[in-house]
Amino acid sequence: MITRRAALRGVAGGAAAVAAGGLLAACGGDGEKPAGAEASVAPRKGGKLRAAFIGGSTESTDPTLAAGVGIDYVRARVVWDTLGELDGGRPVWRLAEAVEPDSDATTWTVRIRKGVTFSDGRQLTARDALFSLRTLVEKRSPQSGFLAHLDLKNARARDARTLELPLTMADGFFDLALAHSMFVFPDGTKNLAKAPGSGPYVLKKWQAGRSSVLVPREDYWDRAVGGPYLDELELVSVTDAAARLGGLKSGQFHYAGGLALTAVRTERGNSALRIETPPKDLWVDLNLPMNLGLKPFTDARVVRAVKLALDRESLVRTVTLGQGEIGNDLVGAHQPYFDTGIAQTAYDPERAAALLKEAGQDGLTVSIRTSDYDYGTEESATAMVPMLAKAGIRATLDKVPAADYYSDFKTILSTPIQTSAYHPNPLPLMIRTYYGSTAAYPLTGSKGAQALDPLIAAMNRATREDQRRARVADVQEHLHEHGGDALFARVPTVSGAAAKAHGVKARGYADYPSLRDAFLA
Numbered sequence: 001m002i003t004r005r006a007a008l009r010g011v012a013g014g015a016a017a018v019a020a021g022g023l024l025a026a027c028g029g030d031g032e033k034p035a036g037a038e039a040s041v042a043p044r045k046g047g048k049l050r051a052a053f054i055g056g057s058t059e060s061t062d063p064t065l066a067a068g069v070g071i072d073y074v075r076a077r078v079v080w081d082t083l084g085e086l087d088g089g090r091p092v093w094r095l096a097e098a099v100e101p102d103s104d105a106t107t108w109t110v111r112i113r114k115g116v117t118f119s120d121g122r123q124l125t126a127r128d129a130l131f132s133l134r135t136l137v138e139k140r141s142p143q144s145g146f147l148a149h150l151d152l153k154n155a156r157a158r159d160a161r162t163l164e165l166p167l168t169m170a171d172g173f174f175d176l177a178l179a180h181s182m183f184v185f186p187d188g189t190k191n192l193a194k195a196p197g198s199g200p201y202v203l204k205k206w207q208a209g210r211s212s213v214l215v216p217r218e219d220y221w222d223r224a225v226g227g228p229y230l231d232e233l234e235l236v237s238v239t240d241a242a243a244r245l246g247g248l249k250s251g252q253f254h255y256a257g258g259l260a261l262t263a264v265r266t267e268r269g270n271s272a273l274r275i276e277t278p279p280k281d282l283w284v285d286l287n288l289p290m291n292l293g294l295k296p297f298t299d300a301r302v303v304r305a306v307k308l309a310l311d312r313e314s315l316v317r318t319v320t321l322g323q324g325e326i327g328n329d330l331v332g333a334h335q336p337y338f339d340t341g342i343a344q345t346a347y348d349p350e351r352a353a354a355l356l357k358e359a360g361q362d363g364l365t366v367s368i369r370t371s372d373y374d375y376g377t378e379e380s381a382t383a384m385v386p387m388l389a390k391a392g393i394r395a396t397l398d399k400v401p402a403a404d405y406y407s408d409f410k411t412i413l414s415t416p417i418q419t420s421a422y423h424p425n426p427l428p429l430m431i432r433t434y435y436g437s438t439a440a441y442p443l444t445g446s447k448g449a450q451a452l453d454p455l456i457a458a459m460n461r462a463t464r465e466d467q468r469r470a471r472v473a474d475v476q477e478h479l480h481e482h483g484g485d486a487l488f489a490r491v492p493t494v495s496g497a498a499a500k501a502h503g504v505k506a507r508g509y510a511d512y513p514s515l516r517d518a519f520l521a
Contacts, residue, residue, distance in 0.1 A: 020359055043500050048232040049501060049519040050097065051255040052244045053512065057235025059208040064135060070258065071237050073512040075212050076183060078233065079307065080197035083110065083129065084179030086416040087424055089281060089336040090197075091179035095124065097161075105172040105226070105463050106370050116221045118186055118196040125159035131187040133165075146429060146442050166294040172463040173428040181506075195284035198322045200228035210447040211236045212214035227503070229519035245496060248273060254501040254520065257291050259494040260510050261375060262322055272499055277323070277492035280512035281334040283325060284493065285422040286319070286376045288368070288384070288486040294416040294474035296366070297484060298492075301359040305352040306417075307486045308347050310384060311323040316451035319380045320491045327487040332427030337472040352391035365394045366417055374421035376491050381419050411441065421488075428459060431475055435483070442483030452478060 033265040034355065048070050055071035068078035085425045091097060098111040116124040135153050144157035151166040167174065185195035198221065201214035214236040218226035236253065238244045244256040245263055249270070259275070267275045290306060292295040297303050310325040327334075329345050332338050356364055365386075370381040381397050388395045420443055422430070433440050436456045455478055459471040479485070493510045503517040 031245060033158045034257075041521050043227070043229050043503060043519045044237075045232050045519070045521055047230050048234065049237060049254045049515070049518055049520055050234045050252065051257070051504075051515065052222055052236045052238040052247055053257045054241075055209060055237055056239060057209045059212050059237065060193065061196075061203065061206060063185060063195065064139040064141040064192055066183065068179065070237055070512050071212070073181075073201070073509065074257070074515065075214070076236055077199070077507075077512070077514050078201040078228075078516055079199045079203055080183040080185060080195070080519075081116070081199050082102065082179075082248050082496075083182045083184065084117045084175075085514075086176070086179050086426065091175050093179070095129065095184050096178065099175050099178055101172065101174065101463055103463075105174065105461065106167050108165045108174050108178070109497070110178065111167060112161045112163065113221075114161060116198050117219065119202045119217060120186075120196040122186055122196070124162075124184065124188075125160045126163040126205075127187045129163055129184050130155060130157050131189070132184045132256075133182060136182065136194070137191075143181040145433065146180050148438075148440075149174065163313045170461040170468070171228070172461060173426070173459075174466060176429055178427040180190075180426070201233055204232075207357050208387055209237050209490065217223075227401045227517040227519070229454075229503070229517070233515060233518070248496045248498065251498070252471050253502055254498045255495070255515075255518075257495045259496055259511065261321055261491065261494055263494055263496065265321065267496065274497045274499065276495050276497065278506050279334070280490070280492075281332075282424050282493070282506055282508075283324070283490045284424065284511045285331055285333075285376070285487050286315075286324075286380055286489040286491055287420045287422055287443075288417065289328075289420055289443040289490060290417050290484040290486065291413075291415065291443070291445040292484045293447040294414070296361055296364060297358075297416055299359045299361070301355040302361055302364070303484055305355040305359075305361075305391060306388070306393070308348045308352040308355070309388050309393065310488045311387050312488045313347070314387070315380055315383055315489050318383055319376050320489055324491040327489050329413075329480055329485050329487045330481065331422055331485075331487065333490060335424075335427045337427050337469055337474045339473040342476060345480075349365070349371070349387070352393075358393055361390060363394065363398070366489050367398050369398045369400060369415045369418035371400045371402050371419070373402040373405045373439070377419040377421055403428070413445075418443070419438075426516075428472060431456060431459070431472070431479075435475075448482055461497070469496040 023097050053071040053074050059069050059072050063076050063080050064073045082095045084091045095113055096110050097113045101108050112126045139148050149167040149169050151173045152170050154166045156164050189195045200220045204215050205213040241260045245259050247253040248256040263275050290303050316324045316326055345369045368381050370376040370378045385395045437446055438454050455475045458473055462468045462471045500521050503519045503520055505514050507514040
């Protein structure tokens with residue numbers, strides 16, 4: 001079963017995050033260096049690397065379900081190659097050699113790389129890529145949401161290396177969608193759980209909730225410029241973050257993903273480890289979305305009052321332990337197309353109180369739905385209660401068990417105010433995911449879509465780089481002025497590596513990185 005978090009990573013978030021590429025950055029100040037100065041470490045062949053990630057009994061080896069569980073996604077990334085990856089918010093093509101739109105961005109042509117084979121020896125062709133895209137959509141995989149405009153009925157493989165993809169509407173950012181976790185497997189595959197891949201490793205042994213053992217392919221198509229370097233790669237399922245850190249410190253693991261933020265402080269002086277955080281474009285947005293179609297947030301003055309009532313600097317100090325940064329009510333900070341010229345929302349409880357009085361909402365009471373599903377959501381909700389009180393808002397918390405928080409989508413869309421964590425994706429894709437009348441996850445409701453939809457449509461039609469930037473800026477300015485997000489802070493994810501482990505790269509998903517080029521020095 002695909003989890004809600006996976007959906008936010010894949011359709012809103014895999015599939016997770018915009019790639020900064022390269023090495024995960026080490027914790028530290030502004031000018032931080034690559035973790036362990038890895039750029040100076042030459043890759044070495046051989047050895048067995050053991051890495052720990054969150055997993056569980058619902059694990060699957062089906063690539064269309066890979067975004068459902070963290071360790072499944074890590075495994076899929078080394079078994080099945082994708083059409084492309086994201087690096088610094090822009091596509092880097094892998095199985096696709098080139099991806100080009102027509103003049104109005106209603107048809108895209110994909111040129112498939114020559115000389116790629118699956119692990120069973122079959123040549124990879126455009127038909128395989130088309131079959132994979134169709135399967136991802138039909139199986140409603142998390143990343144299928146990014147293919148919502150794809151006209152599969154009329155899509156075709158023109159020849160062995162050329163894929164023609166017509167769209168149902170103009171989409172100048174469809175290249176970002178195609179670079180987003182589009183795993184490719186052979187045409188006609190019946191048993192997807194055993195589908196051959198074109199990646200650097202093949203699965204040798206797997207037990208759900210326990211571990212996966214993978215071995216390298218000697219005939220990997222990209223071996224001349226990278227991995228695989230290891231003799232064996234083992235991915236171990238460990239649900240508890242503290243246990244993952246403990247295993248890393250004891251030498252049981254060479255790498256551990258999804259560590260608690262406290263590890264940044266507790267392990268800072270541990271020379272045997274590198275505690276790493278990704279570049280800022282891969283950080284998670286902590287948000288307090290208000291549904292503009294539900295009272296009291298139908299009144300723009302109330303929405304503005306809540307935004308002004310939040311002491312963002314205090315929330316960064318306490319909730320993110322000083323490791324995060326303040327948010328400005330907009331998704332996608334530090335990504336391409338993000339408008340840095342928009343004024344920062346201030347902390348002004350007096351003005352907030354005045355706005356509430358103007359709106360006839362003196363003594364306003366709200367119930368904030370929250371959970372500890374994502375780090376920082378429940379902690380921030382607790383810290384907000386006294387802040388909101390200073391503006392005259394009496395807030396109570398509706399704490400929902402993590403297992404139930406995203407189980408009822410109807411409840412999510414009918415909740416006036418709640419906490420949420422938005423996992424990173426390319427900014428134009430995040431805009432389409434969360435806002436407008438066709439949004440997949442409109443946590444701020446659909447009120448105002450009449451004004452927003454034309455701005456999003458104009459953004460979608462943009463094909464030139466200057467047009468893209470201008471149209472995305474138009475949407476951001478509108479959302480900052482009229483949107484329902486009180487996006488107050490941004491927080492890094494945390495991972496850890498033994499001093500001898502190198503070559504683990506985010507490539508779009510810091511929590512679930514690529515081990516394609518991993519090696520032991």
